[in-house]
Amino acid sequence: MSKSKKDTAYYANVRPEMLKYIPSDAKKILEVGCGEGNFSAQLVQNEREIWAIEPDINAAKKASEKLTKVFVGTIAEKIDEVPDNFFDVIIMNDVIEHLLEPWDDIQKLKSKLKSDGIFVSSIPNVRYAKNLFNMLFKRDWKYTDDRILDSTHYRFFTKKSIRRLFEENGYSVQKMKGVNRTKSFAFFPFAVLFNILFLFSQLDIFYMQYATVAKKK
Numbered sequence: 001m002s003k004s005k006k007d008t009a010y011y012a013n014v015r016p017e018m019l020k021y022i023p024s025d026a027k028k029i030l031e032v033g034c035g036e037g038n039f040s041a042q043l044v045q046n047e048r049e050i051w052a053i054e055p056d057i058n059a060a061k062k063a064s065e066k067l068t069k070v071f072v073g074t075i076a077e078k079i080d081e082v083p084d085n086f087f088d089v090i091i092m093n094d095v096i097e098h099l100l101e102p103w104d105d106i107q108k109l110k111s112k113l114k115s116d117g118i119f120v121s122s123i124p125n126v127r128y129a130k131n132l133f134n135m136l137f138k139r140d141w142k143y144t145d146d147r148i149l150d151s152t153h154y155r156f157f158t159k160k161s162i163r164r165l166f167e168e169n170g171y172s173v174q175k176m177k178g179v180n181r182t183k184s185f186a187f188f189p190f191a192v193l194f195n196i197l198f199l200f201s202q203l204d205i206f207y208m209q210y211a212t213v214a215k216k217k
Contacts (some may be wrong), residue, residue, distance in 0.1 A: 011035035011059040014042070015093050017179050021120045022214055026088040030112065032075060033095035037063030040091070051087075053078050063143050075105045093122045094209065096165075097153045107169050110216055117212045119171060122179065124148040126156040129182050129191040129205045148208065159204045162212055171214035178207025 013035055019042060022029070027048055031040045036059045040104055043050055049068045054060040057072055064070040071078040083160035096102045106119065114120065128148055134140050143151040158164070159176065166173050182188050188206075195202050204210075 006082060009064075011056060012038055013093070014038045015122065016042070018091075018093055018120070018211060019043070020123055021090055021175075021211055022091070023118070028087045028114075028123040029089045029091065030082065030087045030109075031067075031091040031093075031157050032109065033092060033098070034063050034067070034070070035059045037066040037070070041066040051082070053082070057149050058179060075108060079108050079112075082112050085114055087112055088114060088117050088118070089120060091120045094124065094204070096121060096123050097150075097155050097157065100154050102155055103165060103169050106166070106171070110170050113216055115216065117179065118174070119166070119212075121162075121214075122209045123157050123162050123212065124205055125159060125178070126207050127158050128203050129187040129194075130184065132205050133187055133190050149183075156161070157210075159210050162210050166212065166214040170217050172217050173212060173214050175211075177211050178204065178209070179211050180208040181206050182208070 009122065018039065022043060029040065029043060029048065029050045031050070031052045034040055034054045040050045040052060044066065052063055052065055052067050053071045053073065053075060055072070055074050058074040060070050071081060078134045090113060096106070099105050107108060109119070113194055127147055134142070141149070143149050163173050163176060182191060191205050194205060
């Protein structure tokens, strides 16, 4: 996949499976790494303010046509321009793995949430069946243009380490659920057999990502 095609697909993501984690009564929402704003555009309603932070200039320009306010830059560059104790929800869909120091970033963002606000994220699961199969049987860890081993990912997470990321940085995890379950004819049987072998204690390998809802402690 060429870089331009990859960028187009990445910034245009819609992620409808994450909509159910956004409370219907949320009035002020911040999406960090919004791309072209296609996910948050699905949340647009009367009396709702949807803000965003996006480092890519071209994607941010498209997002600004759909959302209330878009800051062009990184979290570090724009965090001081974002009001404190303001948002009902902060969203990061497949963004945290691209950050050099995600623990610092989610700590900074915590102050932007209201006292009862929630942090909603989707984070890739490095123990996904395809990855696990390639490591165990092909003895390989090959970076790609997208998915879990995307060459632009700085950090890799499991279900346990996602929980730890939030719990150790001032949040209480309210909900975690696997999303985008494998349907591959090649890897679904492997995931089933692997779980039979380990008495169904490895169900996390079925899921490409984990959706997490966390609150400020």
